[in-house]
Amino acid sequence: MTDITTEKARIGAPSAQPFINGFTEEGESLSPLNAAASKSPLAGEAVKRHSHGGGVGIPDSSRAGRLTSYKLADFKPLTGMEEDWRFTPLKRLRGLHTEVLNGAAPTVSVTAPDSVTVETVGRDDRRIGSAAIPEDRVSANAWENFTEATVITVPAEVQADGEVSVLLTGQGTEASAQHVVIIAEKFSKSVVVLDHQGTAVVSENIEILVEDGAQLTVISLQEWNDDAVHASSQQAKLGRDAKFKHIVVSLGGDLVRVTPSARFTAPGAEVELFGLYFADAGQHLEQRLFVDHAVANCKSNVLYKGALQGRNAHTVWVGDVLIRKEAEGTDTYEANRNLVLTDGARADSVPNLEIETGLIAGAGHASATGRFDDQHLFYLMARGIPEEVARRLVVRGFLNEIIQQIKVPAIEERLTDAVERELAATNH
Amino acid sequence: MSTLEIKDLHVSIDTEQGTKEILKGVSLTIRTGETHAIMGPNGSGKSTLASTIAGHPRYNVTSGSITLDGEDVLAMSVDERARAGLFLAMQYPVEVPGVSMTNFLRTAKTAIDGEAPKLRTWTKDVKAAMAQLRIDADFTQRNVNEGFSGGEKKRVEILQLELFKPKFAILDETDSGLDVDALKVVSEGVNRAHAEGNMGTLLITHYTRILRYIKPEFVHVFVDGQVVEEGGPELADRLEEEGYDRYATGAGAATIAAADAAAQA
Numbered sequence: 001m002t003d004i005t006t007e008k009a010r011i012g013a014p015s016a017q018p019f020i021n022g023f024t025e026e027g028e029s030l031s032p033l034n035a036a037a038s039k040s041p042l043a044g045e046a047v048k049r050h051s052h053g054g055g056v057g058i059p060d061s062s063r064a065g066r067l068t069s070y071k072l073a074d075f076k077p078l079t080g081m082e083e084d085w086r087f088t089p090l091k092r093l094r095g096l097h098t099e100v101l102n103g104a105a106p107t108v109s110v111t112a113p114d115s116v117t118v119e120t121v122g123r124d125d126r127r128i129g130s131a132a133i134p135e136d137r138v139s140a141n142a143w144e145n146f147t148e149a150t151v152i153t154v155p156a157e158v159q160a161d162g163e164v165s166v167l168l169t170g171q172g173t174e175a176s177a178q179h180v181v182i183i184a185e186k187f188s189k190s191v192v193v194l195d196h197q198g199t200a201v202v203s204e205n206i207e208i209l210v211e212d213g214a215q216l217t218v219i220s221l222q223e224w225n226d227d228a229v230h231a232s233s234q235q236a237k238l239g240r241d242a243k244f245k246h247i248v249v250s251l252g253g254d255l256v257r258v259t260p261s262a263r264f265t266a267p268g269a270e271v272e273l274f275g276l277y278f279a280d281a282g283q284h285l286e287q288r289l290f291v292d293h294a295v296a297n298c299k300s301n302v303l304y305k306g307a308l309q310g311r312n313a314h315t316v317w318v319g320d321v322l323i324r325k326e327a328e329g330t331d332t333y334e335a336n337r338n339l340v341l342t343d344g345a346r347a348d349s350v351p352n353l354e355i356e357t358g359l360i361a362g363a364g365h366a367s368a369t370g371r372f373d374d375q376h377l378f379y380l381m382a383r384g385i386p387e388e389v390a391r392r393l394v395v396r397g398f399l400n401e402i403i404q405q406i407k408v409p410a411i412e413e414r415l416t417d418a419v420e421r422e423l424a425a426t427n428h
Numbered sequence: 429m430s431t432l433e434i435k436d437l438h439v440s441i442d443t444e445q446g447t448k449e450i451l452k453g454v455s456l457t458i459r460t461g462e463t464h465a466i467m468g469p470n471g472s473g474k475s476t477l478a479s480t481i482a483g484h485p486r487y488n489v490t491s492g493s494i495t496l497d498g499e500d501v502l503a504m505s506v507d508e509r510a511r512a513g514l515f516l517a518m519q520y521p522v523e524v525p526g527v528s529m530t531n532f533l534r535t536a537k538t539a540i541d542g543e544a545p546k547l548r549t550w551t552k553d554v555k556a557a558m559a560q561l562r563i564d565a566d567f568t569q570r571n572v573n574e575g576f577s578g579g580e581k582k583r584v585e586i587l588q589l590e591l592f593k594p595k596f597a598i599l600d601e602t603d604s605g606l607d608v609d610a611l612k613v614v615s616e617g618v619n620r621a622h623a624e625g626n627m628g629t630l631l632i633t634h635y636t637r638i639l640r641y642i643k644p645e646f647v648h649v650f651v652d653g654q655v656v657e658e659g660g661p662e663l664a665d666r667l668e669e670e671g672y673d674r675y676a677t678g679a680g681a682a683t684i685a686a687a688d689a690a691a692q693a
């Protein structure tokens with residue numbers, strides 16, 4: 001049996017228009033055609049708490065109240081009952097939450113345009129901690145244990161020509177810690193690719209500082225080997241009028257848990273958070289994002305799309321968007337769509353929108369999980385298209401919306417091929 | 429010259445209440461160049477016949493046969509049937525998210541022909557066919573049937589008919605949901621495909637109005653999973669006037685024939 005769950009914070013009436021026949025769905029809208037029109041102003045409505053139907057008895061709490069600390073000891077040992085760990089199979093974390101992370105960290109090799117500065121620094125470097133603070137035990141464990149960090153700086157007003165390519169190659173299954181700092185100085189423009197490969201058991205902290213007027217794209221590719229375990233906190237802090245685009249692509253690894261966040265510190269900034277994941281049999285791919293609208297007049301747009309196939313393929317998407325009292329004029333939309341290709345896969349999808357002010361430009365969310373169903377297949381096959389080709393056609397089309405956001409042709413091509421390989425591995 | 433032959437076809441579906449027989453012995457032979465109309469009231473099994481020919485997995489053939497030039501169609505998969513030359517214009521075309529029309533049409537054409545069409549001429553052909561069916565050029569960028577109106581979906585079905593050039597076209601209520609202008613445009617499309625001389629048509633309809641534009645040589649009346657009466661175009665005219673009431677559900681062909689004989693005596 002396919003196990004499809006869709007949990008949600010419900011704001012406004014569920015959409016009446018199906019996204020795909022047979023899809024369960026929630027949210028104002030799922031059709032990209034009318035997504036914009038569906039942003040409800042929610043005037044006067046302050047929604048602070050949401051219940052997670054089907055939860056496991058954990059008290060619901062505002063994202064604003066989450067513990068943050070640089071000290072591991074401040075975080076209690078994990079039980080799996082915590083709200084932010086309830087979907088993660090802790091046993092498969094291979095000690096990232098319990099062990100001292102002193103294994104060899106993935107090696108870092110950076111190819112960058114000359115205008116970009118790349119340094120390897122010690123723990124005491126002043127830039128460490130400039131954009132991030134751990135929000136969970138696994139992240140704090142990495143913070144306590146990393147020995148050196150890679151700092152990438154795009155100097156003020158530099159338009160980096162060509163992308164900064166950071167290759168992180170796993171060094172085996174000893175639990176390890178990694179730290180990377182990316183600083184996009186004022187009015188700079190750049191693209192940074194974090195390319196995770198090989199076998200690793202690693203907890204990683206990526207700090208991203210996007211200064212006033214800077215434009216930065218960070219693409220994090222998880223194309224690990226099958227046995228890799230990866231927890232990655234990727235926190236961005238945005239200055240005035242900054243533009244940040246973040247794209248998470250998780251394809252390989254036994255357990256991959258990426259927790260991106262974007263914090264606005266001054267008005268006029270914009271973030272786009274995109275994600276693509278494709279889980280095969282047995283894989284656990286989790287993404288939990290947080291957008292903190294702490295100041296007025298910022299914009300965020302979130303779209304994550306996932307495909308699942310094979311027994312016990314499991315994906316989790318949790319999207320926390322917090323619009324604080326001060327954040328008047330906020331405009332935000334978040335959506336997650338999952339396409340379940342075979343029986344036995346499970347997609348969890350939880351959008352959480354907390355709104356503490358009614359004076360916003362727009363706020364919306366949507367979540368849909370559904371099957372590539374027999375009707376789609378029949379239609380395409382009735383036009384002479386063989387089953388495998390039909391399946392590929394649909395998945396490629398589904399995921400392409402994210403791939404085409406990357407705009408680095410070599411990577412787009414590589415990911416298109418990777419998706420083809422994932423599909424070719426279908427055993428049904 | 430090709431022949432599609434349906435012999436004593438019995439079809440059932442699995443429902444929550446158990447197995448339900450829908451087609452109760454249907455026989456029909458269509459040849460290249462012929463147009464057959466199947467007319468019948470709602471729920472009589474017209475779409476079931478169409479879907480069974482196309483190979484929809486929901487319908488179980490319990491006995492009987494379908495052959496295309498002697499080849500066993502029932503042994504073919506859905507895509508093999510399409511590649512063998514069968515085309516079903518669906519009553520309710522399916523929306524396929526994520527797949528653009530351009531991509532879909534080219535992929536299907538490649539599958540049916542066994543080789544990719546020459547890009548230059550193909551693009552031109554698609555454009556021309558779309559223009560004739562009054563389909564906006566920007567439809568090629570949209571996802572298959574996604575958000576199309578009922579009438580637009582039907583035009584796009586006929587677009588495929590014209591582009592894929594099947595041996596046999598089964599049109600399941602292509603006329604329903606069309607206004608008069610659209611009905612004309614769509615009928616012209618079918619007639620163009622027919623005029624090329626290599627196609628047989630099975631036109632399924634509930635109403636007679638499409639028969640003003642597409643002229644069948646044969647009319648079959650379908651009631652309760654059976655053909656209860658057959659004739660030429662004049663039979664359609666009679667249905668226009670009298671409706672289906674004459675064929676009370678459950679009345680078999682023999683009963684009708686007997687009633688007709690009695691009426692004439």
Ligand SMILES: Nc1ncnc2c1ncn2[C@@H]1O[C@H](COP(=O)(O)OP(=O)(O)OP(=O)(O)O)[C@@H](O)[C@H]1O
Pocket residue numbers: 441443450468469470471472473474475476477486519601634
């Ligand atoms: N999936 C199904 N589940 C239950 N019953 C079905 C199903 N499909 C068809 N039927 C039943 O089979 C019978 C024939 O249906 P079919 O759709 O073939 O009729 P039709 O002649 O095409 O009708 P219409 O003119 O309304 O299109 C009907 O009684 C219908 O309710």
Ligand SMILES: [Mg+2]
Pocket residue numbers: 474475476519600601
């Ligand atoms: Mg029907």
